[in-house]
Amino acid sequence: MINFIIRRLLHTIPLFFMISIVVFAIISLPPGDYLTVRVAELERQGNQNAEQQLQGLRRRYGLDQPIYVQYWLWISNFVQGDFGESFDYNRPVAELIGDYIFLTVVLSVATLLFSWLVAIPIGVYSATHQYSLGDQFFSLLSFIGLGTPGFLLALILMVISVYVFGSPIGGLFSADMESQPWSLAKVLDLLQHLWLPIILIGISGTAELVRIMRGNLLDILGQQYVQSARGRGLAEHKVIWKHAVRMAINPLISLIGLQFPSIISGSIIISIVLGLPTTGPFLLRALRAQDMYFAGSFLMLLSLMLIVGNFLADLALAWVDPRISYE
């Protein structure tokens, strides 16, 4: 196991560098750079002299250097923890990103947990009460959930919230809690606001999980050893939960590793619509504005999150399923 971990870590490093090159290339590919974007924006507003005004900045941001020099500057600082400065906000990226990445992680993990906590019981119920009214109802729900893109629902739910419940939603904190330091109250406030984004992001993943869980469990319930367990007089719920479900869950764990990226992607779109202080909105703006360090660091950190997530998922799988060995 230790070997496995070490090998994975070693192999992650070149991957990391390759990703950084791809990311940097992608960000720099559109013609021009941050300053040309800024000039265009200002000129659009009628400021004729944006070009000259921003000349000095070009030098300062190092945008007049050849591309590989810029890359090297960025990556060499990145690994030391200096993520560069955001052109848009004139602040160190690390200062800006920290909170957003953290909240993105919180949101993603919460969504993951939510989808499992909801999907497993529903899947079990559906499988054990196959074709019942409840099963049909949940099936219908999960079908709808499967195909509905969360960002469509987002605005609709917001509208409903305002017009039906009279309460505005959006954001992860209430206005007064936002700039307070972390405390129990703030955590509770966060939880109160989290439910909507979680539902929106997790809806299709949850639906999928439900179906798979149901399918797996149905297969297993038809198996020989389940029948024999029943025959031996084991209580029904023990049969289901202690044996069948455990077997059914195993394969699902390998899915976590692949569920994670879609959750992160989903959270980005949803947070743009809902205006959450997480990655989404800032990444979009940074990409559009070619705010190089900001966007680049964002993408790198997101990829890192993915790699770590995959790694943990593989670990979990290996631990759970004795058939799999990584030696």
Place this chain on the structure above:
Amino acid sequence: MFLLKRLLGILMISLLMMACVAQQPVAAPQAVEEAEEAIEAPGAAEEAASEEAAQAMPAGQYNEAPALAEMVQSGALPPVDERLPKEPMVLTPVEEVGTYGGQLAWVHPTPDLGAYQWQFLYEAPYRWSADASKIEPNLAVAHEYAPDGLSMTLTFREGVKWSDGEPFTAEDVDFWWNDLVMEPNNSFEQPYWTITAEQPMKLEAVDDYTIRVTFNEPHWLFHTLMASTPDYMRMYAPKHYLQQFHPKYNSEMTDFTELEKRFPATDNLYTNPELPVLTAWRTVEYVPGQKLVAERNPYYWKVDTEGNQLPYIDSIVLTQVEDPRVIPLQIVAGEIDFMARDIPLDSFSTLKASEADGNYRVIQWKVGAGADPAVVLNWDNPDPVMRELIRNRDFRIALSHAYDRETMNEVAYFSLGTPSQAVTSPYSPWGRTTEEGKQLMEAWRNLAIEYDPDKANELLDSVGLDQRDSEGFRLRPDGERLSLVIITGSSPDSRAVDVLEFVAEGWREVGIETTINSMDWNSGFWPKFSNGEYDVAGWDAWTGYDIPAIPDTLFPIGNAYWGTPLTARWFNTQGKEGIEPDDGDPMDRMIEMYNNMLAATTEEERNKWVLEAVKVHVEEGPFFLGTVNDIPNLVVARPNLRNIPDFAFTGSWAQGAPGCTNPPQYFFKE
């Protein structure tokens, strides 16, 4: 390029002078000008339309906000009379004298705080009046040009103090110019209006409150330009605070990094809570990308007509949102106290329907742009066949008659706009202040705007486009199918593409194959547009209000705006790049008029050249086509937020609306 700036400056001053001269004194209001009428606050007895009249307030008893009064009691602040300058500026409330208190909250959809900083706070030394008809003293009280126009003295209000109590003097402005801008190793650039004959101006403090600027060429419009760009913000550089970060004054500082952290050279300036300011509110908290909180400046130097120190409102909270589509929802949810920009016109019925629930009222100001959008034909089209066609007046008139502006107005703007040819702006001073100007404006706006496909067909046939191919599309003189591509920049709430679809349809009906290509504004549209690589461009940011600040909506000398990018480049690079206009063609003549105007020495003469240029547009144009203009700009405000004028226009960044409507005198009425 710098010639341009000087010419610009001179043009501006000519227009200013003309505006001042043409402006009738208080007694005789301008005829039926909706703008001025709306500014007149109904029913308030002691109405003074100009602030000069009310300026003679006795420097005696002033009042202040209760919170400040407490601080004075406890000794934390000096008394209000000592905080105000010798002669504080007096603002006449739009409706009534207000009361203190309240917090103003709104949102903005971009990281850039420009809309707040200089379109709301707007404290230029001279600034535009609320109805944008003239320039008025603000922080500066007087200016005087030398007879040869080579220098100007500017006198600031005496006794104004920074928000930390230190006096504001000419030394601060001197510091800005000589210690910041003229220093080579920092990011402070010389604003274009300080440069003449490619040389920066010289600035020196003559006494505590007066500076003198000296130019290399006559530059009559210096103070007007100063009122029309955000560059002025950095003129107010608090020397007493900044010098500790300046290498010249503090040997521990090796460069300007520390200084620029606290006083950035570009963009968001008021993000540092420690920075002393002269604006009505000062920033106390700033979370990048999220919010900004500002509180009353106890040393603000304006009072109302009863001697109450302004502002009335205690604090401001600005929140950043990422998706502008959420804004109407936030308004309906009652989260916004006042907002004058970024509200999509589309949301009008939504907002009206929930006025009671959300506790706000909807006000219609105007955008004031010359065309929403403009259809710009590329005069300098790289394709010689197209170029010849476009330079043919009949072709352009045919194109203009071929589409239906009335329907556009109905469908895209609910008939809230006015079908019109593209002009500089319906509210441009040149079109409001003289009889001749008004008539020319009328004529220009109505040039060839009738929907008349028959006439269009006739004209197109007459310019040699009478051959058609098998599908009914016209053929060019060289035998190829006549095909136009309209490029445009897309933005979420703009109706430009909708309107352009009508244009395209109209052109197809008269046999011209037309397609629309919409692309990202910054990286796609703008480079193409400013390099002249297009046939037709649809542009919805046509804010050509202010000739002095944006002369290139009238003259073909700007980088873009209208379809003469290469001509303009020729002009700006003194012939090194671009295309020279042919002798005697309209562009050539207009450039000559521009030069004449800059060389003119009197206001009347300058105005004459402006109107001459307009005549060229009316008689030999249209050069760029319009669709609809004068559409409303939605504003929302709490029903009890008063002293907001019924009319202003926001389209032009130059005149800083809503800042020029004096937010410090907005108040929450109990």
Place this chain on the structure above:
Amino acid sequence: MLEQAKSEAIGQNLVGADEPSPVPDIGEDLTLEEWARLSQWQLIWLRFKRSRPAVIGGTLVILFYLGALFADFAAPYQLDTRFTQSLYAPPNPPRFIDAAGEFHLRPFIYEQKQTINRETLEISFELDTSVRYPIYLFARGDPYKLWSLFPADRHLFGVEAEVPFFLLGSDRQGRDLLSRCLFGARISLTVGLLGVFIGILLGSVLGVISGYYGGLVDDMMQRFSELLLSIPHIPLWMALAAILPVTWSPIRVYFGITIILSLLSWGSLARQVRGKTLALREEAYTLAARAAGASDWWIISRHLLPNNLSHIIVIATLSIPYMILGETALSFLGLGIRPPMTSWGVLLEEAQNVKTIIFYPWLIIPAVLVILIVLGFNFLGDGLRDAADPYSK
């Protein structure tokens, strides 16, 4: 996304495994001999037919594609036909019983008359019950050229009158939503197909090569696909879409988007194909072929690829909805298809504002279409997978 995860798990035999039964019950009465003579594809078809959801899904998908293919005909109006006096008209369903209570065999509609409240600018419609406009099949309408080739003017249905018939309502320029959905389907549905096709091509070929040759080639492929899988997709799409030369015409942008979407899908497919190939590589017939002197290429194209084929088809089917949703998301963010070109993503982007949701909610119908097609493909794919997998019940 999760569909791919699922397929991958299946490929690794972790899910849905079961013991094979000697004579499969495929719902038909066949003797053992008849069964043995059925070709692989016939078997798959028979098993597929058994699953109701799969058949429904398949039918749905086919209907949608037919509708898109024959959009000119199926839609009562052209893409750009607008009725400027009928902005934001609500859906106008066909009726059989008129205002007086009489029943008519031929369905008809009433005209919707628009009034605009000048104060609030709210648009409302009233039915004018004085005149009935019958609906005809194969009605005459706007002339068009089917696939730009065959001029015609008959539409699937319509009212042969000046009055507009908005089955699903109209949008802000008075254009028929149903027609726009059908034309928009052309883009939305084909982006998926093309993208998946490219993805399959790349994925299967590269996957097989990778699995067969192993060693360095395999390693490099693996690293590369892992690279792509490690970068979250949406941001990657956003970045790539921003790169598209923005001077490209909408058509080119469309193809660019397709390629971008496909680039990210091949990685996962390649991995699974590789896995399968690795296993098949050691099978008896492969070894025999090699011993007999067959070239690598022959083995790959004659044995390995076809054996993966059913698997590939299943994965392809399950990837298409992913692409469709991707296009929707991108257009929604303003990075994908742009007006005046129309796709479901563009239609939804136009509906994405408070005003529409409250006052004109029928404009959200394209979302329902998206849901339906996604479901359709999912059922179809599930059905194919179950049918093709010899180990399923």
